[in-house]
Amino acid sequence: MVNKSGPTRRSLLTMIGKVGGTLAMYQAMTALGHAAESKFSGPPRLSGTRQGTKVVVLGAGLAGMLAAYELRKAGYLVRVLEYQNRPGGRNFTIRGGDTYTEVGGATQTCQFQPGNYMNPGPWRIPHHHQTLLYYCKQFGVELEPFIQMNHNGFIHQTKAFGGKPQRYRELSVDFRGHVSELLAKSLHAGGLDQTVSKEDKERLIAALREWGLLNGDLKYETGLTTSYDRGYERTPGGGVGGEPVASKINDLSELLDSKIWSQMNFYTNHVMQTTMFQPKGGMDMIGKAFGRQLGNIVTYNAKVSSIAQDDNGVSIAYEDIKTGRKSEVKADFCVCTIPLAVLKQIDPQVSKGMKAAIGAIPYSGQLKIGLEMRRRFWEEDYGIYGGHSFTDQHITAISYPNYDFFKNKPAVLAGAVSRGMGAYALAGMTPERRIEAALAQGSVFHPAEYRKEFMNGVSWAWSRTPWSLGCCALWTDASRAQHYDNLVAMDGRIVLAGEHASYYGCWQEGALLSALNAIERLHKRALAA
């Protein structure tokens, strides 16, 4: 997530003055309409690498693997140490037969049918995450649309509408309508004549009439005009009796109870905007594809126990967690992508500033639950194809699967996409009780079907994940100001990379951009050495 506050216009201009050449080029690109889409401008061009220079990369998540891939391409001798027995890190997928044990000791075995899956970590790719899209294409990962926005999903607030979920389309159209009516009324009465010119006032009233679906008297009211957007009580039909019946609009007070604007904003966040994608077959298609590129330069099951450096190089001690055998890797440089919550326990030999940064950033604890259902009742009975239904209960939202639409076979929906206190409340339960909570809470959306069609479920609590001890780094404006520069700086022969070392926290794009930035600086440092 990106912090919302930022530099003032003046400080921006000062900064533009400082960085000079690069930015001038950047602005030239922007003028062509290209660069603003992404900070990515193609793979790095690292030339002149000194033969025999060794780099050890810690972690085979996306950041580590991209660093290793590009460094090897540039001529470095690269080795990767990875704690788990697979590539991908937080990029992974759970399928039927998978067994895992979380911190606290609870073990789950997934019972999904073949072809069904849950992505516990990343699950959607914004269209402007060009680094990730670029390497997906390079490495042959096939992508399909991820349906993010769905006007037909539900919104549930315990204290709104007597706890009965409402369709997103109804609430959002009504909210827009009431806002338009009130503003048109105010403009009409001259209440904003000091602010809006006479010409704009007339134009804005006309715009609000159209935008808000207001009637000739500038009122938002029940009728076919408003049903045209919010949906009908009875939809249009054919032949005799085909005329539609209008649906009844909601009052402003009820809409304020529903907090609908939060969801309306959710869909317009730049990272949540259409078009989004997902890999066909599960998010781990990406991790696996990166892993295939690296082949045997990755050592799996390697638990790093110390990270040391001096003027001549770095030294990494690790243990094979299958055999217990201890080993050491020496290299000229190290790219460390270990999540901060784990890294601080290793206590790496870095500067005081970086150490403070590593220790200062807490991690979030998202939680997801996958529920396998006998049939796609959300499609068949509710007309919901992909997208989400939101609630103020602990599960936060349920999300409908974006693959195998219309198929007559069991399907997995995300029965919880939980963050904040809700996620911690669920993580505090046994896996069995989490499923029960998800069924109880999700039933508000689909009361007749939810328990009836339920087959089995699994949960993933990031706060209980042994190899990351959390989901993502939680930056604040204050911690950015104090620690970010220290965290990302080349620290002797060590440089950190990962989503935590970016302004795109909690996104794979941030991990990749961070890796590219880190190796470009490592390369400069290596050439200068």
Add this chain to the structure above:
Amino acid sequence: MVNKSGPTRRSLLTMIGKVGGTLAMYQAMTALGHAAESKFSGPPRLSGTRQGTKVVVLGAGLAGMLAAYELRKAGYLVRVLEYQNRPGGRNFTIRGGDTYTEVGGATQTCQFQPGNYMNPGPWRIPHHHQTLLYYCKQFGVELEPFIQMNHNGFIHQTKAFGGKPQRYRELSVDFRGHVSELLAKSLHAGGLDQTVSKEDKERLIAALREWGLLNGDLKYETGLTTSYDRGYERTPGGGVGGEPVASKINDLSELLDSKIWSQMNFYTNHVMQTTMFQPKGGMDMIGKAFGRQLGNIVTYNAKVSSIAQDDNGVSIAYEDIKTGRKSEVKADFCVCTIPLAVLKQIDPQVSKGMKAAIGAIPYSGQLKIGLEMRRRFWEEDYGIYGGHSFTDQHITAISYPNYDFFKNKPAVLAGAVSRGMGAYALAGMTPERRIEAALAQGSVFHPAEYRKEFMNGVSWAWSRTPWSLGCCALWTDASRAQHYDNLVAMDGRIVLAGEHASYYGCWQEGALLSALNAIERLHKRALAA
């Protein structure tokens, strides 16, 4: 399209009183959250058909084919006469090698690469068009998402922003922001104290602050808060220099020039809401699938020249347009799905009221242009994956293809999706000049690439289509009141069906619902005879 005006609340209640039983059942279904999605409640159950009863269906578009399919299933002896040499009617697809001649004599041959196509007629399926979705599933038509809404598409108005296209996300977020600021300001100043309660006023101000991304002073301003939704001047990155740079917001006056609210409303029309679908491989997969179900009961190349009826049956005269041979079909009943613009030239033997209705409804003249481009520059250079860019020029919009995303091969975009006067202006040109106009006008969106990557193109002008003489029936509230009941009534032994005989004009769902409604009435009439 559905007329926006409709019955008052009182007339609704009167109507509810009249229809009694059916509606009571309907409302019971609505309470369960099911029925409101669609008028479709499963295939018709037509029982007790008298053996040997014959029905002739005119037209093998979706309405005619569904009528024939369900009537045959119910035990009727069915024959279908179709003017063209293929099933589907307006449901069809143009591919490389296809040749066609329009009214006026111009002939085009499509030169698209294998796998590329254009759907001249229907091209997207709303998630609530349950009749169409039901039969697609029954007949094995595979569907994939149609990306309708795209925040990253462009908006172009000749007289806004110096004619430079703007991203939808920027304009829509800015419009929402300014509206929120003005309303919050007005509320704050007490301008609406007579209308909004004190409690709601405070809650609404808080909502507008969040919804409109206003600052602490309730202002919508340039900064990272607003860039978080509208997009950045420089997107967030990783490592050193990863901080984002805010994009500059637009003034209200500029937004009013852009008419952005029209596009914002376009996406919230009930028929345009997410999730939408398209058949994999082209829209004609549906027409072909329906056609396969019917097999040899369809006679193709059959031009109907007269439609007569008496107390004993109907008599249809037709000519084989390949051989010139004239024939006659006699049947007990007729379902006629011939588009009104053609039907009125046949002058069928129906009541004065139906005849007046047939003659009274004009047809629209949409026009589409398919442009094959060497590469998907809209994806590669602009980050636009599916969706549309709108303009006030004749082409109305260009639309980006929703299949083969990311592929390195030529792709077809819709270079015009034109309606109204723009469509007639383009239809008045030669096919060659239409392509030139599409290239000239579409270049505003992609100036560097549009002509450079262009390979070839085809156009389809519905106003010049010999077998339909237009695209869809254009109903008004007045013509509905005067003619609709007469048009859809069982007229002796003849009943009409098609999108023109529905309240869902210009949608395949309307054609199907109309067909189901028509054959249910035909069946009752046949049993009563």
